[in-house]
Amino acid sequence: MTETQAATKERPMSTGGDPQGFCLWLTGLSGAGKSTLAELLVGELQHRDLKVELLDGDIVRTNLSKGLGFSKEDRDTNILRIGFVAHLLQRNGVGVVVSAISPYKDVRNQCRAMMGEDFIEIYVNAPLDVCESRDVKGLYAKARAGELKGFTGIDDPYEPPDNPELELRTDALSPTECLAKVLGLLEERGYLR
Ligand SMILES: Nc1ncnc2c1ncn2[C@@H]1O[C@H](COP(=O)(O)OP(=O)(O)O)[C@@H](O)[C@H]1O
Numbered sequence: 001m002t003e004t005q006a007a008t009k010e011r012p013m014s015t016g017g018d019p020q021g022f023c024l025w026l027t028g029l030s031g032a033g034k035s036t037l038a039e040l041l042v043g044e045l046q047h048r049d050l051k052v053e054l055l056d057g058d059i060v061r062t063n064l065s066k067g068l069g070f071s072k073e074d075r076d077t078n079i080l081r082i083g084f085v086a087h088l089l090q091r092n093g094v095g096v097v098v099s100a101i102s103p104y105k106d107v108r109n110q111c112r113a114m115m116g117e118d119f120i121e122i123y124v125n126a127p128l129d130v131c132e133s134r135d136v137k138g139l140y141a142k143a144r145a146g147e148l149k150g151f152t153g154i155d156d157p158y159e160p161p162d163n164p165e166l167e168l169r170t171d172a173l174s175p176t177e178c179l180a181k182v183l184g185l186l187e188e189r190g191y192l193r
Pocket residue numbers: 028029030031032033034035036037099134136169170171173174175176178
């Protein structure tokens with residue numbers, strides 16, 4: 001290997017010689033900005049000719065997890081399904097972006113265990129009052145009115161990650177600034193040049 005090659009950060013390669021897959025796991029309250037960032041990430045990664053797939057909580061719940069509700073058990077099942085599919089893709093060299101509230105620490109850690117160091121947990125964090133004031137889908141209003149039971153942050157817990165690979169305060173950073181931070185982390189870890 002030449003000195004130049006040694007100094008160039010190579011993207012990690014899987015055993016098959018393909019680019020190493022990864023999973024960007026965006027967790028946070030409803031309205032924190034997960035889907036917004038996920039869409040930006042997918043666009044940017046596709047632009048860089050990576051194989052990319054998005055698993056957004058809302059979309060998964062209308063197909064893969066159709067019929068599941070919001071009890072602790074159903075939420076865990078939903079997240080484990082997402083983690084399972086994310087792993088299948090990630091181990092085949094895909095850059096997976098997950099955007100799902102995924103409120104429980106334990107089950108997020110089970111997903112981490114499936115993917116090891118290719119699991120990159122990103123805490124998309126804005127204070128509850130900020131998320132609530134955004135209320136794009138009117139869900140907080142419904143939860144406050146008691147029309148929606150077990151809503152995360154209102155009458156169901158959100159357990160923040162203890163050691164996320166990245167925390168993004170979306171009340172302080174714009175979506176583009178958040179995107180830049182994630183891309184920086186991917187570069188640092190050798191997934192992107
Ligand atoms: N970094 C940000 N700064 C300011 N507003 C944001 C940011 N990210 C998202 N938003 C806005 O917050 C609202 C909720 O974003 P969304 O991505 O749908 O959240 P989530 O998927 O976490 O529920 C949207 O109106 C979006 O435009």
